[in-house]
Amino acid sequence: MANKIGIIIGREFKERVHKKSFIITTILMPIFMLALMAAPALIMMVSSGETRDFLVVDESGVIAQNLKNTEETRFTPVTVSLDSALNNKEVNGVLYIPQGVVESNKTIRLYTNGASSMTLENGITSDVNDIIESIRLKSYNIENLNEIMDKIHSDVKLQSIRTDKSEDEAQSSTELSYFLGVSLTFLLYMCLLLYGQMVMTSIIEEKNNRVLEIVVSSVKPTQIMLGKILGICSVAVTQIVIWGILIAAMSAFILPAITPAEMSAEVNALNAGTLDAAGASTDIELLQAMSVLGNGGYIIQLFVLLILFLVGGFLLYSAIYAAIGSAVDNIQDAGQLQSFIIFPIIIGIIFGMTAAGDPTSSLSMWMSFIPFTSPMVMMARIPSGIPGWEIAVSLIILYASFLAAIWVAAKIYRVGIFMYGKKPSFKDLIRWARYK
Amino acid sequence: MNLLEVSNVSKNYTGHKALDNVSLSVPEGTIYGLLGPNGAGKTTLIRIINHITAPDSGEVVFNGHPLTAADVTNIGYLPEERGLYKKMKVGEQAVFFARLKGLSKAEATRSLREWFERFDILSWWNRKVEELSKGMAQKVQFIVTVLHRPKLLIFDEPFSGFDPINANLLKEEIIRLKNEGSTVIFSTHNMASVEELCENITLINRGQNILTGNVNKIRRDYSDGRYDIVFNGNSNELMNALLPLAGNFEVTQASRERESLRLLINPGTSLRDIIEVANNTVEISAINEVMASMNDIFISTVGTADTEIK
Numbered sequence: 067m068a069n070k071i072g073i074i075i076g077r078e079f080k081e082r083v084h085k086k087s088f089i090i091t092t093i094l095m096p097i098f099m100l101a102l103m104a105a106p107a108l109i110m111m112v113s114s115g116e117t118r119d120f121l122v123v124d125e126s127g128v129i130a131q132n133l134k135n136t137e138e139t140r141f142t143p144v145t146v147s148l149d150s151a152l153n154n155k156e157v158n159g160v161l162y163i164p165q166g167v168v169e170s171n172k173t174i175r176l177y178t179n180g181a182s183s184m185t186l187e188n189g190i191t192s193d194v195n196d197i198i199e200s201i202r203l204k205s206y207n208i209e210n211l212n213e214i215m216d217k218i219h220s221d222v223k224l225q226s227i228r229t230d231k232s233e234d235e236a237q238s239s240t241e242l243s244y245f246l247g248v249s250l251t252f253l254l255y256m257c258l259l260l261y262g263q264m265v266m267t268s269i270i271e272e273k274n275n276r277v278l279e280i281v282v283s284s285v286k287p288t289q290i291m292l293g294k295i296l297g298i299c300s301v302a303v304t305q306i307v308i309w310g311i312l313i314a315a316m317s318a319f320i321l322p323a324i325t326p327a328e329m330s331a332e333v334n335a336l337n338a339g340t341l342d343a344a345g346a347s348t349d350i351e352l353l354q355a356m357s358v359l360g361n362g363g364y365i366i367q368l369f370v371l372l373i374l375f376l377v378g379g380f381l382l383y384s385a386i387y388a389a390i391g392s393a394v395d396n397i398q399d400a401g402q403l404q405s406f407i408i409f410p411i412i413i414g415i416i417f418g419m420t421a422a423g424d425p426t427s428s429l430s431m432w433m434s435f436i437p438f439t440s441p442m443v444m445m446a447r448i449p450s451g452i453p454g455w456e457i458a459v460s461l462i463i464l465y466a467s468f469l470a471a472i473w474v475a476a477k478i479y480r481v482g483i484f485m486y487g488k489k490p491s492f493k494d495l496i497r498w499a500r501y502k
Numbered sequence: 503m504n505l506l507e508v509s510n511v512s513k514n515y516t517g518h519k520a521l522d523n524v525s526l527s528v529p530e531g532t533i534y535g536l537l538g539p540n541g542a543g544k545t546t547l548i549r550i551i552n553h554i555t556a557p558d559s560g561e562v563v564f565n566g567h568p569l570t571a572a573d574v575t576n577i578g579y580l581p582e583e584r585g586l587y588k589k590m591k592v593g594e595q596a597v598f599f600a601r602l603k604g605l606s607k608a609e610a611t612r613s614l615r616e617w618f619e620r621f622d623i624l625s626w627w628n629r630k631v632e633e634l635s636k637g638m639a640q641k642v643q644f645i646v647t648v649l650h651r652p653k654l655l656i657f658d659e660p661f662s663g664f665d666p667i668n669a670n671l672l673k674e675e676i677i678r679l680k681n682e683g684s685t686v687i688f689s690t691h692n693m694a695s696v697e698e699l700c701e702n703i704t705l706i707n708r709g710q711n712i713l714t715g716n717v718n719k720i721r722r723d724y725s726d727g728r729y730d731i732v733f734n735g736n737s738n739e740l741m742n743a744l745l746p747l748a749g750n751f752e753v754t755q756a757s758r759e760r761e762s763l764r765l766l767i768n769p770g771t772s773l774r775d776i777i778e779v780a781n782n783t784v785e786i787s788a789i790n791e792v793m794a795s796m797n798d799i800f801i802s803t804v805g806t807a808d809t810e811i812k
Contacts, residue, residue, distance in 0.1 A: 073601050081589065275585035280643070283552045283579035284602035286571065484549075497516070 070285050071293045078297025082264075083304065092305050096312050118158040118186070120176075123148045125165040132197045139186065152177060161190065168201050223350045228451060242355040246449035247422030250372060251442045253306075255415045257376055258383050258441070261302045262407065265295055265384040266400060269391030269483075278483050287483060288476040291392075295384045295472075302380060303373060310369050333357050371448055371457065378464040379441030382471050383407055389475040392482030393490045393498075403492065410438035418442035425450040434460050437467035474499050505530040505654060505685045506551065511560030513546055520546040521557070522709040528654075528687060528702070533680055535700035535717070536689040537796075539804055543709040544689050545582070548656055551687070552579050565653060575604040580647040582658035582689075586631045586639055593618075593627035596646050603650040610649070617645045621671075636663050644672060648679060655679060656687045661695065673699070693796035697721075703796075707804050717796070724794035724802070729773070732762045735784030743783045747771045760787060 082088055122143045124130035130143035141161065144151055151160045159178035166172060174194060176182065203211065226240060269291075272278045281290055333356045358364060390403045417439055421430035425447040434443040440460045448457065481498035482490070506528040513521040521543045528534045538544050549555045551562060553571055562569040565576070587595055593614065600610035618624045621641055631639060640663050648655060657676070661669045676699065680686055688700060696703060697717065705713035713720065728750075733740065737753045740763060744751075750766040767776060773789075780786055 070602055073598065077590075077598055081587075272587075275588065276581070276583040277585040277587055279581040279583050280579075280585070280599065280646070281602070282554050283577070283581070284574055284599070287554070 071289050071296070074285065074290060074293025075297040075300065078268075078294055079300050079304075082298065082301045088301070088305070092308050096309055096316075119156075121151045121154060121157050121160045122163065123151050123160060124163045126163055126167045128168060128201060129163050129194060129197055133193060136189075139189070155179060163194070168198055225350050225354070240450075242358055243425070243449040243451075244422050245355075246368070247425065247446035248419060250368075250445040250449070251415060251418035251422060254372070254376055254379060254442050254445050255411060255418070257302055257306070258379050258411055259408075261298055261380055262383045262387045265298050266387040266391035266404075267397060268298070269294065269388055269479075270394060270397060270400070273392065273483050274395060282483070287480040291388050291476055291479045292472070295381065295388060298384065299377060299380050303377065306373060306376060314365070329353070329356070368448065372445060374461060375441040375445055375464070378461060378468060381468040382437060382464065383411070385468065385471040385475040389478040389482065389495065392479040393485065393495055395486060395489075399489045403490075403495070406492070411442075414439035414442035418446040422446040422449075425452060431456065435463055437464050440464050477501065503530050504528060505565055506687075507561075507563040508547070508551070509561045509563070511547070511550060511557045511562065513543075513550065513555070513557050519709045521550075523560070524706065524709070524711045525560075526704045526711060526714055528685055530685050531680065531683055532701045533676070533686040533688055533699050535696045535703035536687055536706070537691075537693075537696065537703055537800060538706035542706045544706055545658070547706065548579070548581075548658065548687070548689065551654075551656065552577060575650065576653045577656065578603075578647040578650065578652035578654070579656045580643060580658060580660055582662070584640075584643050586642065588632040589630060591628050591630055592634070592642055595631060596642060596649070599646045600649050603652075605650050613649055614645065617649060621645065637665065637668060640664060641668070644675070648675075648684075652684065654685050654687065656689070658689045659691070660688070661690070661692065693800055696796050705800065705803060713799070713803050718793070720799060721793035721796065722791075724799045725792060726794075727767050728764060728792035729767065729776070730762050730764050730788075730790045730792055731776075731780055731786060732756045732760055732788040732790075733780070733784040733786050734760055737761050737763060740780060740783050743779050744776065747776055747779060764792060 117137065118139050120139060120141050122130040122133060122141050123146070124143060130141070133141040133143075135141060142157075148160065148162050154160075158180065159176060159182070162175040162177065164172050164174065167174065174190075176187065176190060208214065272281075278290070285293075333353055336353050336357050386407050390400055390407075394400045394403070414433075417430070417433040421427075421433065421443045424430060430443060430447060433439045434447055434456065441464065444457065444460050477499045478495050481501055482495075485498075504527040508524060508526045511521055511524050512519070524543070524547060526534075536544055536547070546555070550557050551564075551569070553569055553574055564573050590598070593611075596614050597607060597610045600614065601607060605613075615624065618627065623638070623641060626634065626638065626642070631642075634642070644660065647657075655676075660672060660676070664672060673695070676686060676688075688696070690696060700717050702716050703714070703720070704711055731740070741751050741753075744765060746768075748765040748767045748771065750764075752764040754762045754764070756762040765776075767773065777786070777789065780789075
């Protein structure tokens with residue numbers, strides 16, 4: 067009997083892995099992901115060519131000359147009145163600074179002939195505030211003011227170290243954890259959705275072209291369903307493992323090659339615990355991230371957990387997908403029933419994103435125990451280093467729920483695959499699950 | 503000996519009785535017809551025999567023991583609604599189904615090649631199913647059904663979709679399989695093929711077994727005493743001579759310039775009297791009892807059963 071499931075798993079696996087689309091996505095996905103990460107930087111580079119021109123009507127007479135032009139904004143002081151300055155339609159806007167703004171806090175105004183932006187407004191506000199503050203300071207006539215200011219200027223760096231972890235893992239990078247958490251959650255979300263739907267559509271297809279009628283005469287419906295789910299699951303795992311190997315290869319060979327020697331020395335110093343963060347030439351967060359990425363054991367551990375949660379989450383969701391697929395005749399009819407899956411997955415990714423930012427909150431913790439959201443929320447929390455028992459409990463609950471779900475799904479599947487022509491409701495599914 | 507015994511099987515779905523206390527026995531090495539109008543419960547019964555669904559009550563005994571899941575390796579089922587994996591290659595797919603029936607990969611490949619050669623379709627081995635015509639795919643399905651040499655074969659409308667030549671080829675294969683010892687359950691709406699192939703039948707209507715038994719016996723039982731006389735001579739003379747003894751005359755042309763007269767013998771008259779009179783009038787070449795056609799039996803029994811229910 068187990069042998070028959072094996073034959074079905076083999077067929078499902080072979081059919082999909084031999085597909086061109088599988089080979090292409092497996093190779094292109096990491097490249098696409100890299101491009102996605104690089105995109106914001108690229109967009110910034112492209113969009114920085116745009117410069118906004120502003121006229122400055124400065125009634126106080128001390129601000130305008132101190133405003134600094136940047137690549138994005140250019141200020142031109144004018145001596146005309148505000149009204150006539152506003153008539154100039156060739157510039158992007160007019161900045162109006164009223165008289166007496168240095169002496170007491172007043173409102174400055176920005177007239178724009180189009181949408182302005184938060185970055186722009188915040189930039190202008192803080193620039194003007196800095197100018198006013200330094201003018202006010204100067205008015206006290208302090209000797210050696212500039213030297214004093216230089217000495218006062220502070221720039222501490224925070225290096226966080228976990229006290230609940232062994233020496234190796236004590237280095238923690240919050241930014242990296244956040245980044246990893248969000249990426250892993252997203253990866254899981256995509257896999258659950260794509261591969262789960264694959265289970266459903268392929269069952270609908272088998273039912274529709276009646277090949278199931280032949281298969282059921284040799285194999286129990288439950289075994290067909292299990293074979294299909296496990297077959298597609300092994301495809302998903304294969305894909306993730308290939309990605310893992312690709313990424314590992316990239317970080318093992320490419321990362322050291324492109325890292326400047328000075329930076330690697332600092333990473334080594336950080337690992338040895340001898341680095342003084344403030345004196346380092348590179349940002350401490352980046353150094354910590356590099357140190358974590360260079361830690362093979364940690365990466366493998368993370369990867370194994372990813373696979374465990376991916377498989378658990380996939381099995382749970384695809385059991386429901388399978389039940390729905392068996393019940394309907396075509397994908398359009400599946401729409402309404404599918405919301406029972408899409409909804410928890412969406413909740414999962416939303417809480418996953420939140421949990422990546424605040425992994426120790428009790429909401430995050432509970433969400434990582436509830437089986438429908440746990441794979442995504444847990445993957446968001448794991449990079450921050452949470453207690454092992456929480457991971458274990460979450461995994462146990464997840465796999466136990468899978469067993470329960472597959473039991474119910476098998477009952478629905480058994481009836482559903484022979485039901486044609488009627489669009490079933492959720493109530494029908496429950497009734498089928500109760501059949502002897 | 504009976505290969506399959508179905509006793510008092512009932513199956514309920516919400517709202518209706520798919521099978522109501524159905525019993526039948528299929529003797530080993532025969533072709534057994536399972537007949538009935540659409541929705542009568544045939545498919546449900548076949549699924550129970552295939553161990554796909556379980557009956558609510560009753561028992562199925564296969565080859566002397568209660569049916570178990572392991573018995574499916576001794577059953578081959580060609581469902582009426584059938585399909586294949588479109589994207590898979592023909593040979594690979596046939597091997598897949600054969601392995602599900604318990605054959606090893608090597609065994610399956612070897613005997614598949616034999617069958618493909620016999621059907622002259624070896625060149626299809628590496629083609630994808632989606633490239634085949636419907637009839638071609640049906641041939642592959644037939645082979646997949648019989649490949650593992652099952653004791654019991656169940657064919658549901660096996661000839662649908664075949665041209666007459668291929669239907670005939672298939673019919674010969676079914677008879678050959680029977681002669682080699684397989685037992686066949688044959689479900690169809692084509693009554694002519696039932697008369698031709700089946701030894702016994704069961705007719706199911708609305709989940710109940712309304713008629714069961716040997717085909718020839720049933721046909722004789724439903725016959726009303728009509729005979730066909732094939733002869734050389736004048737048909738009007740013959741009719742006039744027979745007028746006191748029989749009625750309901752029908753004259754048709756028979757082969758080789760002979761004529762055929764169908765008649766219904768009057769009560770109290772024996773066939774011997776008829777022959778004597780006819781023999782004096784024309785040159786008789788044959789006298790046959792007209793057996794009721796399965797088509798008429800089907801229509802009359804299902805029709806009566808339905809009016810009784812109403």
